[in-house]
Amino acid sequence: MTNFQVPVWGYWMMGIGFAAFIGLLIAYIHKNRGFRRPIFASPYVLWLVIFTVIPCFLVAYFSFTDPQGNFTLDNFKSFWDSNYNARKALNPDDLALYESMGLSLDDLGLGRDSINIDTLVFSLWMAFLCTVICLLLGYPAAHIMADREFKLGPTLVILFVVPMWMNFLLRTIALMSLLEDNGVVNNVLEWIGVGRQKLLNNIPAVQAGMVYNFLPFMVFPIYNVLNKMDYKLSEAAMDLGCDKWHVFYKVTLPLSVPGVVSGITMVFMPAVTTFYISRLLGGGKVQLFGDLIEAKFLSTSLNEWNVGSALSLLMMILILLSLGLLNKVDPEGEGGGMI
């Protein structure tokens, strides 16, 4: 990205946003005749405005403008057709010349290409799979950890938490070294007679990396709910003649729904925006929507930032929609406490 400058009205926008914030603050103080407790939230609100609200507006601004700052919908057309900008860059004269040579746009490799949509669908599918696997692995784990009769429960909790003290990139890079063809895992596999497997640079490797990274986000909300659950309810159910399966099915499972919903949100959101994990474990051959956006922003060509913003905006809308859906199921947000 070479010569981007915040347009004059961009500064105005930020200025107005800031002034509005201060104005609201003053009005609030005035209305309450002095400092009340909510006033202490203002540093956080300011933080939120600077690092969340303004960036969101910038993303929206970029996605509806071209590099010169004029309004345009081309960035969204680029989402629909990834060759849109390339076709626009071509001289009409050249295009006419190619046509006279009998070469159509498809022959030139510049026909409509649905790369962005395909990748988005693929990302959603990967995120869905990741969420299901995390749920299948995470629910039993959380259930065991919250079990009062299981003495090692607290130890398990610590074992889940400790890896999170390390940066996830480091853990993923370590995973990459472990899984490579001459890596530790393959050496062990050969030693026990299974033979070397292709464990890296494919879609399952990326999926494994996602599950590995996001599993704690599923386990802890569920654990949290199960741990706080009144054990007497289970006892009562057993007194009334339920066997263990019925207790789980009739009491524990319904009570843990908020935790499950929260876990699904916590896993699905980062999973659908995953990037970098896919590059490290997929060897640059597996592209997720996040990688696509990243590539747009790291590109040297000028208009790619705008297209990247449009892609981000669409993704944000998608996530908002799914959050709204989930909120219908868990209106009190009981599940998320721990993280």
Add this chain to the structure above:
Amino acid sequence: MKKIVALVSVLALCVSLLPLSGALAAQEVVNVFNCYDYMDETVFDIFEQETGIHVNKMYYTGNEDMMVQVRVSPGAYDVVFPSDYSVERMISENMLAEINMENVPNLKNLLPGLLNLDYDPENKYSVPFMWGTVGILYNTKLVDDPVDSWGILWNEKYADSIFMIDNVRDTMGLVLKYLGYSMNTREVTELKAATDKLIEQKPLVKAYYVDETKDKMVANEAALAVVYSGDALYSMDLNEDLAYAVPMEGSNVWIDSMVIPATAKHKENAEKLINFLCRPDIAQMNCEYIRYSSPNAAAIELMGEEYTGNATINPPQEVIDRCEFFHDIPDKYLTLYNSFWGQVKNAR
């Protein structure tokens, strides 16, 4: 007697402190903006000792990053190290100051073949710092065919044992070269042909890496890899089964230069530093540290057989002759490149 000795030594101390206090009063500085790990920094200590000019070190990650920084903070940098095509763009955008070559007498040490090139035809703005090639690093235990053509990257024998560079210009460039086109083409049909070739190759590729390649090659993870010559040397030092070749169809040769931004505040100090970095012994220190090829003939003479006998760092003239420089491609055409590269990366 004792008193006289004491008096003399006090006087001597004062005299010796004088230049120091002078230096403290008006410390001369030069602001250097360079890639990470792209300089043997003991060199700066020597420079400071000899000239009394303090070197402020600042870093960037790549050409594009550097251009943004130089543009948004005018006057912050005095010496910068862009690659050929970035020099070209910076000249065209009037971002560079003409260097007064009278202040850089050590320019005479440089190889004449690396001066007055297309990106700076009269050599007014830039002085070469390091250069290198792009080629194939291969494992002699795993490859039994001769590695003399890019075509070996399409050989199914080496399926799942090839690393490519995850970078649009490098990778598109080598395919264009393989197909007999220019690495700087703006012709859609040629780009389309290169794209098809890369999509055809994709099932054979083990991974598209940038920085990971050199370590993976040391660990015998693949038979063939496209690398920069400096990365090749790094890997070859650690694994003696590895060898490097520049294919006969030609490849990319690049030069990183020293330039002075038009907004620089310490232009004379910058010229002093550039001249200093062209001094044979200093150029030798840098070459031995960075492990790319040196543009400095006098330094090469100092390094002797160790340098001249190494074809990777010192490719013969005929290799250089068949290589091509990258030129700056306008954004408009870069969009084309990016679109085609996207098709390669997303091909299933």
